[in-house]
Amino acid sequence: MAQARDQWTTRTGFILAAVGSAIGLGNIWRYPYVVYDNGGGAFLLPYFFALLTAGIPILLLEYSLGHKYRGSGPLSFRRLSKKWEWLGWWQSLIAFLISGYYMVILGWALSYTYYSFGTQWGSETQTFFLEKYLGAADFGSFTPQLKVLIPVVLLWAFVYYVMRQQAHRGIEKLARILMPLLVIMLVIITIRGVTLPGAAEGLNTLFTPDFTALADPQVWVAAYGQVFFSLSVGFATMITYASYLNKKEDLANSGLVAAFANSGFEFMAAIGIFGALGFLAAQSGVGVDEVVNQGVILAFVIFPQIINELPFLNSFFGVTFFGALVFAGLTSIVSLLEPAISAIRDKTGAARTTVVNWIVGLAALMSVLYATDGGLNYLDTIDHYLNSYGLLIAATLMAVATAWTTRKVGELQSHINQVSDVHIGKWWVICVSVVTPVMLIIMTGLNIRTEWLVPYSGYPMPWLIGMGWGALVAVLIAAVILQSKEWKVNTGQAEQQEKEGA
Numbered sequence: 001m002a003q004a005r006d007q008w009t010t011r012t013g014f015i016l017a018a019v020g021s022a023i024g025l026g027n028i029w030r031y032p033y034v035v036y037d038n039g040g041g042a043f044l045l046p047y048f049f050a051l052l053t054a055g056i057p058i059l060l061l062e063y064s065l066g067h068k069y070r071g072s073g074p075l076s077f078r079r080l081s082k083k084w085e086w087l088g089w090w091q092s093l094i095a096f097l098i099s100g101y102y103m104v105i106l107g108w109a110l111s112y113t114y115y116s117f118g119t120q121w122g123s124e125t126q127t128f129f130l131e132k133y134l135g136a137a138d139f140g141s142f143t144p145q146l147k148v149l150i151p152v153v154l155l156w157a158f159v160y161y162v163m164r165q166q167a168h169r170g171i172e173k174l175a176r177i178l179m180p181l182l183v184i185m186l187v188i189i190t191i192r193g194v195t196l197p198g199a200a201e202g203l204n205t206l207f208t209p210d211f212t213a214l215a216d217p218q219v220w221v222a223a224y225g226q227v228f229f230s231l232s233v234g235f236a237t238m239i240t241y242a243s244y245l246n247k248k249e250d251l252a253n254s255g256l257v258a259a260f261a262n263s264g265f266e267f268m269a270a271i272g273i274f275g276a277l278g279f280l281a282a283q284s285g286v287g288v289d290e291v292v293n294q295g296v297i298l299a300f301v302i303f304p305q306i307i308n309e310l311p312f313l314n315s316f317f318g319v320t321f322f323g324a325l326v327f328a329g330l331t332s333i334v335s336l337l338e339p340a341i342s343a344i345r346d347k348t349g350a351a352r353t354t355v356v357n358w359i360v361g362l363a364a365l366m367s368v369l370y371a372t373d374g375g376l377n378y379l380d381t382i383d384h385y386l387n388s389y390g391l392l393i394a395a396t397l398m399a400v401a402t403a404w405t406t407r408k409v410g411e412l413q414s415h416i417n418q419v420s421d422v423h424i425g426k427w428w429v430i431c432v433s434v435v436t437p438v439m440l441i442i443m444t445g446l447n448i449r450t451e452w453l454v455p456y457s458g459y460p461m462p463w464l465i466g467m468g469w470g471a472l473v474a475v476l477i478a479a480v481i482l483q484s485k486e487w488k489v490n491t492g493q494a495e496q497q498e499k500e501g502a
């Protein structure tokens, strides 16, 4: 017997949950280092190009799929066409895989919120993070690190509690409480960042375009990857969330609000962070580029250093920064888990609590891998492959499924326009069916070539292929198997099922 779908209480509830999903580690932890690694200011051009021609159009595509077909990823794709159900599974399972390491970064952030009291990391912040905290070792090392494991377990317990409730009681309420707090925290961080001595130098670095970077395909790949990850598209999250939205609610408007809130947040965070980097550079008498450390560890090595140098209220700003990471991440991790939970419930008709026990339990088990001494390598590898390849391939396939094989883009456009105030025009169809897939295919091709020649991050190739491609292929196989299983619920058109469910 089909159960009634979870439903947001209001459109505001939906927007808050969607913005909560979008604003996460991607905005605070990832964005600054991605901008930095990819030519600073020059990155903004590909970024806005990707946002306007791919991010927002695909976001609206996901909204329309979930809202029209009223299902999780697999159910919506199944209703689009029987052949494409697996794509919904693949996306939902990739999101589930991400949740495993995403939580570990939240665990680091929680530890660092605690360490902020009295700046317990001391003056050697890199040694503290890598050696004392992570106990970082090479690939092939699997000794669990209690310091990492404990906060991770605490966070999982909390997330489990949230996820057991129906979406409007759990996810929505969490977003309603945390999002306003987060905005206040961001304003504090940004104001502090730009008012520090030397901030101008940092902002110059952020805003001075290095146009040669535009010729580098990697920069474009990074821009698309960042936009998609940050907006939470490509992983069936937004399909699932839109399926919980009342039938008559506006889509285009909500999509634009969510997208601009997300980019605005990211931008503000970057301004605050680069201001602070400028300050650190001035304090240490070096150029801004010299204080920026490699990728993932920026927030945990450089930030503590900045906090050490602040003239006053050091602990307070530390707690605000790392606390903001935790809050932002919590409203996102629930959205990485919900696609798989919703999908399994749709397929089997099982109760929410049963499915949550399994999904959260397994995700928490996965986290243990990243909470080991070799964890940083595994995390970086998996993050890179799921986001640079999985995401771009999944988004391309979504365009192929809706625009090329089933030719339903026109119908989806009418659906959006029927319920929305702002009408979307031909540009949307062109972006979804031509511009985005063509760009994504070219970039993925180039990326595979480059990384074939020079392995990502200089990591050993067998590990990269085994873990990176291995994870993607494993969930692909799982997706195909799941598609072959029978549905315990009605997969007929949405209206029909709704009547039965009611």
Ligand code: PHE
Residues within 6 Å of the ligand: 021, 022, 023, 024, 025, 026, 027, 095, 228, 229, 230, 231, 232, 233, 235, 237, 332, 333, 335, 336
């Ligand atoms: N958008 C989230 C962030 O910026 C991550 C995320 C990606 C969440 C995909 C859900 C789906 O951190």
